[in-house]
Amino acid sequence: xxxxxxxxxxxxxxxxxxxxxxxxxxxxxxxxxxxxxxxxxxxxxxxxxxxxxxxxxxxxxxxxxxxxxxxxxxxxxxxxxxxxxxxxxxxxxxxxxxxxxxxxxxxxxxxxxxxxxxxxx
Amino acid sequence: xxxxxxxxxxxxxxxxxxxxxxxxxxxxxxxxxxxxxxxxxxxxxxxxxxxxxxxxxxxxxxxxxxxxxxxxxxxxxxxxxxxxxxxxxxxxxxxxxxxxxxxxxxxxxxxxxxxxxxxxxxxxxxxxxxxxxxxxxxxxxxxxxxxxxxxxxxxxxxxxxxx
Numbered sequence: 001x002x003x004x005x006x007x008x009x010x011x012x013x014x015x016x017x018x019x020x021x022x023x024x025x026x027x028x029x030x031x032x033x034x035x036x037x038x039x040x041x042x043x044x045x046x047x048x049x050x051x052x053x054x055x056x057x058x059x060x061x062x063x064x065x066x067x068x069x070x071x072x073x074x075x076x077x078x079x080x081x082x083x084x085x086x087x088x089x090x091x092x093x094x095x096x097x098x099x100x101x102x103x104x105x106x107x108x109x110x111x112x113x114x115x116x117x118x119x120x121x
Numbered sequence: 122x123x124x125x126x127x128x129x130x131x132x133x134x135x136x137x138x139x140x141x142x143x144x145x146x147x148x149x150x151x152x153x154x155x156x157x158x159x160x161x162x163x164x165x166x167x168x169x170x171x172x173x174x175x176x177x178x179x180x181x182x183x184x185x186x187x188x189x190x191x192x193x194x195x196x197x198x199x200x201x202x203x204x205x206x207x208x209x210x211x212x213x214x215x216x217x218x219x220x221x222x223x224x225x226x227x228x229x230x231x232x233x234x235x236x237x238x239x240x241x242x243x244x245x246x247x248x249x250x251x252x253x254x255x256x257x258x259x260x261x262x263x264x265x266x267x268x269x270x271x272x273x274x275x276x277x278x279x280x281x282x283x284x
Contacts, residue, residue, distance in 0.1 A: 011229050018222065029277055038277045039203055045176075045195045052176070052195065069170070076163035083156055087135045102167070109180070110170045116177040119185045 010078050016071030023064045027055055056117035069110040077103040146251040151260050155224050158217040165214045172198065208278040215274035216267045223263030227256060 001009075031050040032041040044051040055061045077099040084095050139156065142149040176195035178186050230236050238253030252260065276282045 007232075011232070014225055014229065018226075021218075021222075029273070034277075034283065037280050039199070043199065045192050072166055076159075076166050079159045080163055083160065087132055087139065089131070089135070106167065106170050109174055112183060113170075113174045113177055116182070116185050117191075120177070120188060120191055 006078055006082075010075060010082075013071040013075040013078075016067060017075055020064050020068035020071060023061070024068055027061065053117060053120060056114060056120070059118070062114055062118045065114055066111065069107065069114070073103045073106045073110075147257065147260060148251045151224055151227075151263075154220060155228070158221040158224075162214065162217050162221055172202070205279070208275065211278060212271050212275040216271035219270035220263050220267035223266055224260065227259040227263065230259075231256060 027050050028038060028042045032038075041048065042050050042052075046053040048054070056065070081096060081099050085091050088095070140153060142153050174180065175198045177191050178194050227236075236253060236255035236259070238255070272282070
């Protein structure tokens with residue numbers, strides 16, 4: 001891909017992270033009154049709304065987590081690629097191949113977690 | 122191992138130039154902060170994907186496990202992570218994410234020509250013009266929100282500012 005297309009993709013995924021990331025942050029930090037820490041509320045495994053498992057069980061929230069995973073993976077790998085390109089002074093095929101492989105692994109592993117947690121009863 | 126045509130010293134030199142803004146202006150500081158926060162948050166993201174994968178049983182599990190098995194795996198992961206050092210690290214990540222987000226929005230606006238201000242002729246014997254006032258305001262907004270995110274995350278995890 002040309003550099004200008006990659007930068008456009010970087011900005012689009014950045015906006016995606018803003019949208020999906022806001023939902024992720026809101027479910028963790030803004031769904032409970034502040035009597036307890038989030039360790040006692042939203043970071044519990046189950047048994048209250050917006051704990052870890054109920055978030056994955058909700059199809060819309062699980063889809064938003066997948067959107068966040070996808071956008072963040074592309075944004076992070078492309079960001080690292082552009083920083084390494086600045087440091088080295090030119091685009092290197094081995095750097096791009098390595099980051100692509102890491103990105104594919106993160107996508108597959110993260111999607112597996114979302115699907116398993118969504119189906120866990 | 123580096124690619125052909127790239128020496129280790131030239132990469133170290135580039136790293137020094139990238140990371141030490143020295144006497145340059147705010148613009149250069151925002152450049153450095155954007156890159157440092159991007160790298161740290163990317164590393165956190167990789168760790169976060171691996172760590173959340175643990176709560177359904179880790180990398181060896183590829184089908185839906187027992188509820189009790191997953192619950193036990195999650196509790197063990199939480200036991201490992203619930204400590205002041207991890208909490209402080211997460212607060213720093215909150216700081217960097219907020220900084221990267223608002224500064225990133227500033228960069229996108231600048232890239233598409235918004236909030237750049239009118240071009241000015243360089244004045245002799247005075248430093249070259251840097252940020253426009255809107256760009257400067259957005260940079261300081263990113264710093265302010267980042268500090269707020271740091272304190273808020275710390276309080277959410279450790280009740281620092283509540284009885």
